[in-house]
Amino acid sequence: MCLGVPGRILSISEDGMSAQVDFFGVRKELRLDIIDTPVQVGDYVLNHVGFAIRRIPPEEVGETLALFDQILKAAAHDDLMAEDVRGEMAAGRSSPGGEPGA
Amino acid sequence: MPDLVDELKFRDPVRARALSEALAREVDAAGRTITLMHVCGSHEQAIARFGLRATFPRRLDIIMGPGCPVCVTDTPEVDEAVALALQGATVCTYGDMLRLPGTRRSLADAQGEGAKVEVVYGVSQAVDLARSRPGEQVVFFASGFETTAVATAAVLLSGVPENFSVLSAHKYVPAAMDLVSTLPETNVEGFIAAGHAAIITGWGIFEPFAARTRTPVVVAGFEPLDVLAAVLELVRLVRAGRPEVVNCYPRCVSREGNRPAQEKLWKVFDVVGGNWRGIAAVPRGNLELRPEWDSVNARRRFTIDTAAVGGASHNLLAEHCICGRIMSGLAKPSDCTLFGGECRPESPVGACMVSSEGSCKIWHVYGGPPDLSEVA
Numbered sequence: 056m057c058l059g060v061p062g063r064i065l066s067i068s069e070d071g072m073s074a075q076v077d078f079f080g081v082r083k084e085l086r087l088d089i090i091d092t093p094v095q096v097g098d099y100v101l102n103h104v105g106f107a108i109r110r111i112p113p114e115e116v117g118e119t120l121a122l123f124d125q126i127l128k129a130a131a132h133d134d135l136m137a138e139d140v141r142g143e144m145a146a147g148r149s150s151p152g153g154e155p156g157a
Numbered sequence: 158m159p160d161l162v163d164e165l166k167f168r169d170p171v172r173a174r175a176l177s178e179a180l181a182r183e184v185d186a187a188g189r190t191i192t193l194m195h196v197c198g199s200h201e202q203a204i205a206r207f208g209l210r211a212t213f214p215r216r217l218d219i220i221m222g223p224g225c226p227v228c229v230t231d232t233p234e235v236d237e238a239v240a241l242a243l244q245g246a247t248v249c250t251y252g253d254m255l256r257l258p259g260t261r262r263s264l265a266d267a268q269g270e271g272a273k274v275e276v277v278y279g280v281s282q283a284v285d286l287a288r289s290r291p292g293e294q295v296v297f298f299a300s301g302f303e304t305t306a307v308a309t310a311a312v313l314l315s316g317v318p319e320n321f322s323v324l325s326a327h328k329y330v331p332a333a334m335d336l337v338s339t340l341p342e343t344n345v346e347g348f349i350a351a352g353h354a355a356i357i358t359g360w361g362i363f364e365p366f367a368a369r370t371r372t373p374v375v376v377a378g379f380e381p382l383d384v385l386a387a388v389l390e391l392v393r394l395v396r397a398g399r400p401e402v403v404n405c406y407p408r409c410v411s412r413e414g415n416r417p418a419q420e421k422l423w424k425v426f427d428v429v430g431g432n433w434r435g436i437a438a439v440p441r442g443n444l445e446l447r448p449e450w451d452s453v454n455a456r457r458r459f460t461i462d463t464a465a466v467g468g469a470s471h472n473l474l475a476e477h478c479i480c481g482r483i484m485s486g487l488a489k490p491s492d493c494t495l496f497g498g499e500c501r502p503e504s505p506v507g508a509c510m511v512s513s514e515g516s517c518k519i520w521h522v523y524g525g526p527p528d529l530s531e532v533a
Binding site for chain 2: 106115118129
């Protein structure tokens, strides 16, 4: 019941309260009284128990992917810094010992 | 199909591998076991369906908390629905509520005894049913977290026929996290928050929790990259000792959430305390209709004779079921002696085996973490 499924709006009813939405080939009517932004034909919306709960702007798909790349970069950066510190520690030691987790 | 392509972007194996390798390095560098909890059945499904648990580092433990609203629906709530059905009302509910065990009967059992029980896809369908059967009392047994409760609220606000009422078993997500953080035995260091609930509430709702419990929270979506990136970010926050909230699902979740939906929700519902199955009394855990909606509240409108359907609990359930410990993150489905034996999807004993979002059902369908000890 909790699944949110994205679909594309095919048409909107005259009163603007519902839309016909295509979900990977399955057509279903969704109510539009919860969604907080105006929608139009061709928009992608997230369906939850027969209600559109969110318009998914295509540009935000790219933004999410950019965020993931940024998290990756930050992790790699942390790791590089750790490498530096480890390098310095190793250099400062008289006898190089085993390093847990290195 | 552009939509399919978009979805596949979040399954990109190159990014997935990079994230997974970065995660391995992070956990390795921590030099200890890190335990994280998610509170959403859809996250467990994503983790199981895409085999992510097999890619997680060994010293990363990701457990499923009380994140399935069906699973935490308590026996007396089911008894109320069963009693109403046996008293002659037509009870409509979501498919995953049908086999949820009551004290002596599930709704499916009541249906087998001739009671009118209808599975609906959504609350609108239950209202349509009431319109088409004016001679019957139609009760919608409503379950789900706030995302689903908003749908119930919207339907009530837009007007329902006189013969329609609601029996609310709606639950409130922030209560689930509060609950786990107060368990004395818990060692959860970070939370992955449910993306779809946050679409409604906004991610800002987790900030007081993170500050109060000094625990980081990451809001995540449900594709493999969503989960991997969120877990990586959360491990970094844990290691850095930063109890912050980070939104890793920005394509759907904003800080404020969906304000009109929140207004609808709180116009109709109020947060009240209640018992969650197998766990405990949860302060602020349930969503009940506000007093001004008494006329459509099945609990106010009808005398519900639960004594007629009560009695001694099922022995197996009372004696052996560890659903409560599983949902609190203190045990895994495979720790239960009933798992896969007496308790199976077609004949569930405990609540976690009932819903497609219960951790036992998910582990039963997809398998738990693979034992690679003999391969390594």
